[in-house]
Amino acid sequence: MRDEVKTSCLKRLKRIEGQIRGLAAMVEDDRYCIDVVTQIAAARAALRRVEEEVLRDHVAHCVEHAISSGDKADQRRKIAELMDVIGRADR
Numbered sequence: 001m002r003d004e005v006k007t008s009c010l011k012r013l014k015r016i017e018g019q020i021r022g023l024a025a026m027v028e029d030d031r032y033c034i035d036v037v038t039q040i041a042a043a044r045a046a047l048r049r050v051e052e053e054v055l056r057d058h059v060a061h062c063v064e065h066a067i068s069s070g071d072k073a074d075q076r077r078k079i080a081e082l083m084d085v086i087g088r089a090d091r
Contacts, residue, residue: 005057012050019043051089058082 001009020043026036059082066078 001054001057002061005053009050009053012046012053016043016046016050019046055082055085 019039023036023039023043026039063078063082066074069075
């Protein structure tokens, strides 16, 4: 992972960590259910943005390298990995 992507992801993840702590406090304080669910949706969306950033970096570097290398086995492996992870992300 490139340094700038790593820095960006870590910053986002620390923010998400704070959101999760806030969610725990909301549950402990018996906050209104819809407010809790709304905050859960916001945390999930933030995690999806981190996931997209990591995947974008992976495609831009790892997959691109496999394609430019000419190694057919590595190309198939990288594409299969990518398809597997995209398939799991939709679940």
